[in-house]
Amino acid sequence: MTAEPPAGRAGEEVSLEVRWIFPGRLEAAVAGWFARFPIGTESREDSYLLDPRLPGLSVKIRGGRALEVKMYHGSPGVLEVAGRARGRLESWQKWSFPVSAADQDSGSPLGWRPVGKSRRMAHFSLAGGQIVARPSELDQEPQCDVELTEVSTSGQEWWTLGFEASGPSDLLESTLEATARLVFDRPLPGEEPGLDESKSYQQWLTQRPDPETGAS
Known part of the structure; x- marks a missing residue:
């Protein structure tokens, strides 16, 4: 596989994220809860590098x-929406390189785990000092993407709710927190996202053995 970044450089961004991952199928009540915001949809398959393990890095x-490479820069603390959700905030730096399909072998190479995703996405940004449900019209403005995603891997079904704030580094945490308060102004049906469910895709996948091979 050959990466081909434009002019020898990769797209790069810094984000603040929080994610919860739950077992089983996404229930209609949860999908309806999220659908009160304008959403877009996307389906794709991502492949995560699990072997060799690269501490502090996520490669997919x-x-x-x-090809996306994310470097973990630690956690500034816990997101807490009183009575609604608690999750670990994670700071990431990401580089993205375009790759050609011709460079990729068919099937799943050894050490990589394919993950199918059916995503519902809502975009939030600051307007007049308040978070509103629409994407920012300007680059580098404070914004937060929220996704509700159905996940399938190794014959199992899961679903995840994730927040990703981008923009000026000094506004990432306040932007994510304001978005979370807006999204959780109604409780998530049947669930109260907590610290046990709060983890990145990379952490979740490395903690779960592949039932088809027995390897993690």
């Missing part, structure tokens, strides 16, 4: 189109 092929 995104939808067969980009």
Whole structure:
């Protein structure tokens, strides 16, 4: 596989994220809860590099189109929406390189785990000092993407709710917190997202053995 960044450089961004991952199928009540915001949809398969393990790094092929490398920069603390959700905030730096489908072998190479995703996405940004449900019209403005995603891997079904704030580094935490308060102004049906469910895709996958091979 050969990465082909434009002019020898990769797209790069810094984000603040929080994610919860739950077992089983996504229930209609949860999908309806999220649908009160304008959403877009996307389906794709990502492949995550699990072997060799690279502490502090997450490496994946995104939808067969980009190699993404994320470096973990620690946690500034816990997101807490009183009585509604608690999750670990995670700071990441990401680089993205376009890849050609011709460079990729068919099937899943040894050490990589394919993950199918059916995503519902809502975009939030600051307007007049308040978070509103619409994408920012300007680059580098404070914004937060929220996704509700059905996940399938190794014959099992899961679903996840994730927040990703981007923009000026000094506004990442306040932007994510304001978005979370808006999204959780109604409780998530049947669930109260907590610290036990709060983890990145990479952490979740490395903690779960592949039932088809027995390898983690």
